[in-house]
Structure formats: structure tokens, C-alpha cells
Ligand code: PEP
């Protein structure tokens with residue numbers, strides 16, 4: 001482009017920093033939250049749709065950014081633009097700012113893009129001084145109100161702008177009341193407030209060395225500066241950090257004409273929700289106070305009254321409702337409630353003030369609500385035609401849904417948090433500390449609630465985990481034994497709480513210097529990872545008809561099927577009741593956890609000859625067959641993926657003396673010889689050791705036995721029910737096609753033998769888990785043998801990142817704190833790395849076999865963010881623990897809506 005064509009920026013082109021609203025107009029709307037802040041954008045919007053909003057103007061968030069980028073200086077044009085806007089207000093109100101006889105007063109409030117409750121500053125009644133207070137007294141014909149307003153202003157301004165400590169003013173007020181024998185602020189007369197104002201001014205002079213500013217212009221810029229500066233107060237900085245709010249967003253400042261709820265008995269102020277925020281009921285819900293200003297409602301000095309008669313009855317209040325005391329204004333407010341819901345298509349949280357019988361809206365924003373309320377509101381709004389079913393499905397966060405399925409901590413309860421671990425399995429639970437599984441079982445039998453506290457858990461703790469109300473471990477990650485098993489059982493679990501030291505010998509658990517013994521009560525919150533001292537009351541979940549309705553809508557929208565990881569009949573039944581469409585992973589080694597079975601498994605692992613092993617297997621085969629048959633029955637013709645044995649050996653070897661003795665007598669070998677065998681089997685790196693199909697390669701008789709049990713059971717159930725049974729046999733930890741070929745021919749051979757013997761045809765498929773990077777990369781050739789792939793994303797994460805599943809808890813929190821990982825990669829898939837391998841394997845596999853069935857059975861199958869990713873890859877199903885099935889159904893529907 002030639003220089004001649006460049007159009008220079010007009011010298012007089014000015015940037016807009018100030019946006020006005022009021023009287024049915026606004027220079028902005030609700031879509032402009034980034035520029036005007038949440039509060040300002042909604043004030044503009046309400047103004048535009050004709051609601052009664054006191055007029056005002058907004059200094060945009062860009063002013064804040066400019067202020068901080070330019071050494072705390074405002075943009076050059078700001079002063080002139082503000083003066084213009086102020087003139088507009090004066091004109092609209094027929095008042096003048098600083099006028100001694102009829103003054104315009106202002107409220108100055110912060111307003112970031114998202115609400116940061118109580119974090120930044122506010123100044124009300126701005127513009128009062130020794131002259132204007134007399135004017136206000138005269139026009140309001142209420143000197144008491146005028147002097148009360150002046151003292152409130154003095155107090156707020158001095159605190160926020162001049163940094164005079166708040167308590168100094170409180171001390172004066174308390175002293176006055178004491179001297180005059182008064183108990184309530186409302187008993188203080190105009191003269192009284194006047195005297196207090198005098199004392200307040202004195203304190204300001206003493207503390208700041210200057211008189212309280214009398215010039216309204218100086219007051220105005222002082223307050224604006226203080227609000228912008230409150231963006232950087234330590235509490236605001238901390239709040240932003242916790243809530244991931246970027247610093248460069250800045251805050252806007254809302255300047256608005258003051259309206260007064262404290263000018264007499266025909267005045268009031270209040271807050272309300274357009275629907276009940278705790279139950280979701282479509283009923284107006286709120287409180288008001290007659291003759292009061294906003295902060296009185298929040299301060300809790302007076303008891304607020306209910307808006308509606310219904311609210312009065314529900315809350316057993318004997319104070320009259322607004323519906324009774326101010327029926328006409330109430331009707332107007334109730335109509336606004338409907339207007340707002342129709343306009344925003346949301347449940348709104350509003351603030352209002354009534355000045356001498358006239359209603360003003362001061363704020364509207366999306367109302368916060370409990371999980372239960374969110375569900376009811378979304379479903380009912382869709383049924384009322386306010387939103388679509390898709391909107392309703394989109395609006396429920398999967399986390400909220402998860403809360404509905406598990407007990408949660410009573411939000412009103414006080415809690416003393418001792419430490420935090422990983423939120424391994426959701427739900428809250430309290431109980432007495434126990435340090436071992438037997439004790440957990442014993443105490444639970446006697447009706448005690450217990451929390452099983454272990455360094456880590458292993459298969460022999462299963463009975464204790466089952467008996468316990470919750471499980472706490474000091475070591476291990478999101479896919480450690482404790483986490484996976486607890487999630488499967490629906491037990492609350494906090495794993496890898498590294499600040500806890502458990503000493504089994506002395507029976508002491510030490511948390512940051514505080515000691516706890518067996519019998520002491522603690523509470524854990526498996527949804528947040530918190531470990532809390534003592535008993536915190538919990539709220540039990542209740543599944544409503546709204547839940548079923550929303551789930552139905554989600555099901556009609558989703559593409560992916562949802563299966564469950566389940567191995568016990570109980571798990572399978574829970575999974576079906578939550579809507580699982582089959583079993584995506586039956587971990588056969590988990591079927592051996594019962595005390596009598598684990599002995600046989602140990603016998604099988606520790607056998608030195610084929611005969612010894614066959615003897616153990618002979619015990620296990622009928623047991624397995626019975627279990628498989630039960631799963632087939634419960635799943636009624638739905639697919640059941642059974643994974644052949646994949647035991648990381650360290651999880652199964654006997655550790656304690658008692659177990660050693662049991663195995664030694666079962667195997668009929670002396671204890672010291674047994675110890676030698678165990679020693680030989682110990683692996684330096686069990687997760688990468690003799691597990692998965694490596695076990696089938698070295699001991700084919702194990703997989704042969706399992707295959708016989710699967711097909712024996714399939715024949716049993718097919719005969720018994722006359723219905724189809726769909727076993728899918730899955731080979732774990734495959735790295736090469738050859739491993740799979742070998743295992744497939746073994747399974748085919750045993751299946752054939754079993755079915756021919758029974759004269760039955762059982763249709764089945766054989767597939768593999770993809771849980772090693774090599775398998776993902778060589779998926780093209782593996783798919784020549786496999787009929788399905790199931791991504792074992794737990795191991796795939798472990799092997800791709802080279803991070804041990806069992807030890808991750810020790811250092812991953814630091815990685816998250818330092819921002820290396822946004823989320824725990826064992827909980828939410830690492831899309832860029834592990835995810836890419838999933839994508840590659842899916843593409844290469846499907847290239848070889850276009851109808852190759854693809855699923856996920858790692859823990860990520862129940863994680864909403866990961867589910868959204870799996871939808872983009874086009875997987876056929878995800879499989880997760882039974883209690884996460886509803887969450888997965890919802891997340892799968894949301895994933896489709898997000899993609900479209
Ligand atoms: C996996 O690795 O993702 C998996 C499902 O198998 P496991 O957790 O049993 O190793």
C-alpha cells in the first residue's frame with residue numbers, strides 16, 4: 001500500500017470511556033459485560049427495557065486498565081466525559097450535585113465482569129457536606145434522615161477513601177448510645193446524629209491531619225480513585241487468584257443517583273430471587289426492610305421481613321410480608337420479576353429500593369443456586385417454554401449433577417479444614433478414624449460410622465473399604481487402588497493427602513503437627529479433597545422427577561453410548577439403575593477380592609508348577625463362571641466386556657504375617673520357602689512388570705480358565721433365558737499385534753471347545769485395550785486382529801507421561817499449583833498428548849477396519865471435559881464407574897451440543 005493511501009487518524013477522534021443510562025435509554029446493554037462490568041451492563045439493559053432504574057453512568061473497565069498501565073493516571077478525556085454525564089444526570093433529575101438547597105447525591109460502586117462479592121469498595125450518599133445536609137433535611141422534611149445519611153457517608157468515605165479505621169466510628173456510636181442509655185440506632189434523634197457527625201469529623205481530622213473534604217467534586221474523584229484502587233487490595237488479588245479471574249480485566253465504576261429506602265415508613269429496601277434459590281420452586285423469594293438502606297439488610301442488625309405471604313408462612317415469620325404492607329409496589333415488583341425472567345430467560349437475583357412509595361431497581365444478575373434448584377429451574381423453565389430442552393441440558397453442570405447423587409456437606413455448617421488431598425471419589429462422609437480394614441468391618445458391624453485411613457490401600461482392604469463410610473489415603477493418585485475402587489463402590493474418598501503421616505504401629509495419624517488416634521472423628525469431602533476435623537453434618541441426596549426428565553432429554557441428544565465399569569452384581573445393578581447401556585470393563589482381578597478367593601489367586605500367582613497353578617484355577621473357575629453368569633443376567637442382552645486377568649502383582653502378593661500363614665498352609669509349603677518365592681516375584685516396577693497379557697503369554701492356563709468360565713456362563717444364561725448374551729473378551733496391556741494374535745487364538749480355541757460341548761452358538765468379539773503408546777501407534781495392524789479397541793486411559797496416561805499412577809499424588813499438586821498442568825491428567829485427559837495418541841489410534845484402527853468399535857474405559861470415561869474430547873474423536877462409547885453414569889450421560893449430550 002502506498003503511503004499516500006494511508007488515512008491518518010483524525011486528531012479530534014476521542015475514545016469513549018463513560019457510558020450513560022436511565023429514563024428508558026442506555027449507551028450499552030447486557031452483552032457488554034467486559035467493558036461495563038456485570039452490574040453496569042445489567043443496569044443499562046434494565047434501563048433499556050423500561051424498568052425503573054435510577055439514572056447513572058459507568059466508567060468502563062478500560063479506564064481501570066488505563067489507570068494501572070499509566071502509573072495511576074486517568075485518560076485525558078475522562079474528566080470532560082464524566083462532567084458531561086454528570087450534567088445529564090442533573091438534567092434528568094432536576095437537581096444539582098453540590099447544591100446547598102436541593103442536592104443530587106450519588107452512589108459509587110465497583111462492578112467487575114464477574115461478581116466479586118464484598119471484595120471491592122462502595123461509597124453511598126456522596127455529595128453530602130455541612131451545607132447540603134441542611135438542604136437534604138429541608139427537602140426531605142426529615143432532618144433525622146438527613147443527618148443519619150451524612151454520618152453513614154462520613155463513615156463509609158473515611159473508611160474506603162481516607163483509610164480511617166472503621167472501628168473508631170463504631171466506638172463513637174457505641175459510646176453515644178451508652179451515655180444516652182439507648183440500645184438501638186433507630187432511637188437516635190436528628191440532634192443525636194448531628195452530635196455524632198461532629199465527633200466523626202473530629203476523628204477524621206485527628207487521624208488524617210486534614211478536615212473531612214467538603215467539596216463534592218473532591219469527594220467524587222476521591223471515591224472513584226478508591227474504587228479503582230480496591231481492584232488491587234490483597235483480598236481482591238487473592239479472590240481473583242482462587243477464582244481464576246485475570247488481573248487485566250479491571251473493574252468498572254458505576255455512578256448512580258442515590259435513591260433512599262430510609263426516608264420513612266413508605267420506604268424500603270430489599271433483595272430477592274425470581275425463584276427459590278435453594279429448592280428451585282417457581283415462587284418469588286426475598287426479603288425487605290422498611291425504612292432502611294441496603295447495608296442494613298446485609299448487616300443483620302434488624303430481622304428482614306419476607307416479600308410474600310407464602311414466604312412468611314414457610315419461614316414461620318410473624319412480621320408482615322411486603323405483599324401485605326405495600327401491596328401496590330409488591331404487584332409492580334412481581335411483574336418486574338416476570339419481565340426479567342422472560343427477558344433474561346434465567347433465574348435472577350435482584351436488589352431494589354422503594355423511596356416514598358416508588359420502586360427502583362438497583363441490580364439484577366444471574367442468581368446463584370443449589371444443585372437441586374439448578375435442576376428444577378432448568379427443567380421447569382423448559383416446560384414453561386422459556387428455554388429449550390437443549391438449553392436446559394446445557395445449563396446443568398455435570399459437577400452439580402454429581403452433587404445430587406452423593407451426600408454433600410451441609411453448606412451452613414462450620415468446618416475446620418485440616419488439609420487437602422485429591423478429590424478421588426465424590427461425596428462427603430464422617431466417622432471415627434480406623435487404621436485397618438478388619439477394624440473398619442468390626443466397628444461398622446456394631447453400627448459405628450468409620451473412615452478408613454491408610455497410607456494406601458490394596459485388594460486385601462476391600463472388605464474394610466466396603467464397610468467404611470469413607471476412605472482417606474496419604475499416598476496415591478486419582479487412579480490409585482483406593483481411588484478406583486472407592487469410585488466403583490460409590491464411597492467417598494480423599495486420596496494422596498500428602499500432609500498426613502500415618503503410623504500404624506503407634507496408631508497415630510499426624511496432620512501438620514496435630515495428632516489423631518483411632519476413634520477420633522473426622523470428615524472427608526471426596527468432591528473437594530478436604531479433610532476436616534470432627535463431624536460436619538451432611539445432606540443426603542434425593543433424586544427427583546426433574547432428574548429423570550433431564551436425563552431423558554440428555555439421552556435424546558447424545559450420540560455416544562454410556563457403559564459402566566462393573567464387576568460385582570451390586571455394581572452392575574447400580575449401573576443399570578443409573579442408565580448404563582452395558583459393561584465396558586469388568587476387571588476380573590477385582591472379582592477375587594473376597595477373602596476366600598484372594599487366597600486362591602495368591603495360590604495361583606505363587607504356584608511354581610503348572611499342576612500347582614491348575615489346582616488353584618480349578619477352585620476359581622466355578623466361582624468366576626457364577627459371577628459372569630450373574631453379570632449377563634443383570635445386563636439382559638446388553639454387551640459385557642470382560643477383561644482377562646491384569647493384576648499388577650504387587651497388589652496381590654501377601655504382605656502381612658497372617659496372610660503369609662494362610663497361603664503357606666493352602667499351598668502346603670513351609671513359610672520360609674513361601675517368603676523366598678514372594679521375594680523372587682517382587683518387581684522393581686510392578687506397573688510396568690509382569691501384568692496384562694504378559695501374564696496370559698507366560699501362563700496361558702490362566703486365560704484358558706477365564707475363557708471357559710466366560711463361555712460356560714454365557715451358555716448357562718442363554719439356555720436359561722432364551723435371550724442373547726453378548727460377551728466381549730478384552731486383552732489388556734497389548735503392545736504388539738503378535739501378543740494379541742496369540743491370545744486371540746487361545747480364546748477362540750477355548751470358546752469353541754466350551755460352546756461345541758454345550759451345542760450352543762454364542763456370538764462374541766475379541767478386542768484389546770489400547771493403553772501403551774506403541775499400541776496406539778501400531779493401531780493399524782492391531783486392528784487386523786482386534787474387533788474393538790477400548791482405550792485404557794489410566795495406563796495410557798501413565799505410560800505416555802511416564803508418571804506412576806501410584807505415586808502421582810506426591811508431586812502432581814505442585815505441578816497444578818505451578819500451572820504445568822491445569823488439571824490432574826489422571827482425572828481429565830491430557831488432550832494434547834494422551835489425547836493425540838487416542839486420535840491417532842482411532843484413525844489408524846478405523847482405516848484398517850471401518851466398523852471397529854471404539855470406547856474408553858479409563859477413569860476419564862466419567863470426566864465431562866474428557867468426554868467432550870472423546871466426542872470430537874468420534875468414539876462409540878465411554879465406560880465409567882456406576883455412580884458417574886448419569887454425569888457421563890449429561891456430559892455426552894453437552895458434548896454434542898458444544899460440537900454443533
Ligand atoms: C486403564 O488403564 O485405563 C484401565 C481401565 O485399566 P486399569 O485401570 O485396570 O489398569
Ligand code: MG
Nearest residue numbers: 771792794795
Ligand atoms: Mg490398565
